[in-house]
Amino acid sequence: MSGVDLLSRLKAQETAKRTILEAIRTGRVHHAYLFAGPDGVGKELAAFGLAQALVCEKRDRDIMDKRACGQCSSCLRAVPRDEQRLPIHPDVVVLERGLYAPETIGRRTPETQDLSIDQVRTLVIAHAAYPPHEGRAKVFIVRRAEELSVSAANALLKTLEEPLARTHFVLLTSQPESLLPTIRSRTLRVRFGPLPDDVVAELLEASGVAPARAREVAHLAEGSMATGAALANPLQSETREAFVARAFAAVDAKALDIGLALAEDAKKDKGALAAHVAALATAFAARASAAAKAASPNAVTLAKRGNIALLALDHLAGNGAPQLVVEAMIVRMRAV
Numbered sequence: 001m002s003g004v005d006l007l008s009r010l011k012a013q014e015t016a017k018r019t020i021l022e023a024i025r026t027g028r029v030h031h032a033y034l035f036a037g038p039d040g041v042g043k044e045l046a047a048f049g050l051a052q053a054l055v056c057e058k059r060d061r062d063i064m065d066k067r068a069c070g071q072c073s074s075c076l077r078a079v080p081r082d083e084q085r086l087p088i089h090p091d092v093v094v095l096e097r098g099l100y101a102p103e104t105i106g107r108r109t110p111e112t113q114d115l116s117i118d119q120v121r122t123l124v125i126a127h128a129a130y131p132p133h134e135g136r137a138k139v140f141i142v143r144r145a146e147e148l149s150v151s152a153a154n155a156l157l158k159t160l161e162e163p164l165a166r167t168h169f170v171l172l173t174s175q176p177e178s179l180l181p182t183i184r185s186r187t188l189r190v191r192f193g194p195l196p197d198d199v200v201a202e203l204l205e206a207s208g209v210a211p212a213r214a215r216e217v218a219h220l221a222e223g224s225m226a227t228g229a230a231l232a233n234p235l236q237s238e239t240r241e242a243f244v245a246r247a248f249a250a251v252d253a254k255a256l257d258i259g260l261a262l263a264e265d266a267k268k269d270k271g272a273l274a275a276h277v278a279a280l281a282t283a284f285a286a287r288a289s290a291a292a293k294a295a296s297p298n299a300v301t302l303a304k305r306g307n308i309a310l311l312a313l314d315h316l317a318g319n320g321a322p323q324l325v326v327e328a329m330i331v332r333m334r335a336v
Helices: 014-026 043-055 073-077 117-128 150-161 181-185 197-206 211-220 225-232 234-252 257-266 270-293 298-317 322-335
Strands: 032-036 092-095 138-142 167-173 188-191
Touching: 014 043, 014 188, 032 043, 043 073, 043 092, 043 138, 043 167, 092 117, 117 138, 117 150, 150 167, 150 181, 197 211, 197 225, 211 225, 225 234, 225 270, 234 257, 234 270, 234 322, 257 322, 270 298, 270 322, 298 322
Parallel strands: 032 167, 032 188, 092 138, 138 167
Antiparallel strands: none
């Protein structure tokens, strides 16, 4: 992401982009934003683009529209390093569940379920009371803000209510209604929508995916570059197909052992689980369609199982425990 004004890379989000650029141009950047929309549509790119503009060394002096120059030391340091997912600029701070070693944020155990109050205390409360290190602005970016624990959200709220001048927050979420109402009321929401298929295909091609494969995947990605990249990744595709095969075996097995093992494994890779369950729902739908065309009595059962997979997907989106969601999904499918 380095070496350029990131906002210039934001695609198919014209309303959100216009809101951000107008705030930068007029110098009326809100102290706290909520960037809300599906995963993989540009929210994070926009957040770091805004951070670049706020810390850019040349913006006020050399750039008429007040965007980031994308080339100065501050602009380059405000951008996360791909291998670490962290910028090295001292005034651009990222919060994310599990991003930091436990001892770094004063914990004994990893953050497996939520973004903890320890991270908020260490990264926000301990630093937000001081002016920006390099004098321009301080920006806190919260990835997957819906994962904030209640105590972490309440701790963050105190700073959101009375931030210092030149201190800004950007919360990223695909589930805005999961956030505390008090957090939502103190942030300015900027909405991001799904990307058009042709934009997803274009971005996939730019990342090295063959054009034909990019178009095929884009059609299935539901407007998300993140989903498209996962679908195009051969290793992830293999893992997803293995999950679907195991789920079918678990539903058809005489005992529940296979299903329990699948549920146990599900908690190890929460990030990929939603894509796996979505693939399972698609597979059941395809089988139901084929069965209906063949006038098979199994069509209704297959369709019902596909709907159960979709329900499980909703539960995952609502922050349900992966193991319990998969276990319940398999049990319900077996009962149909």
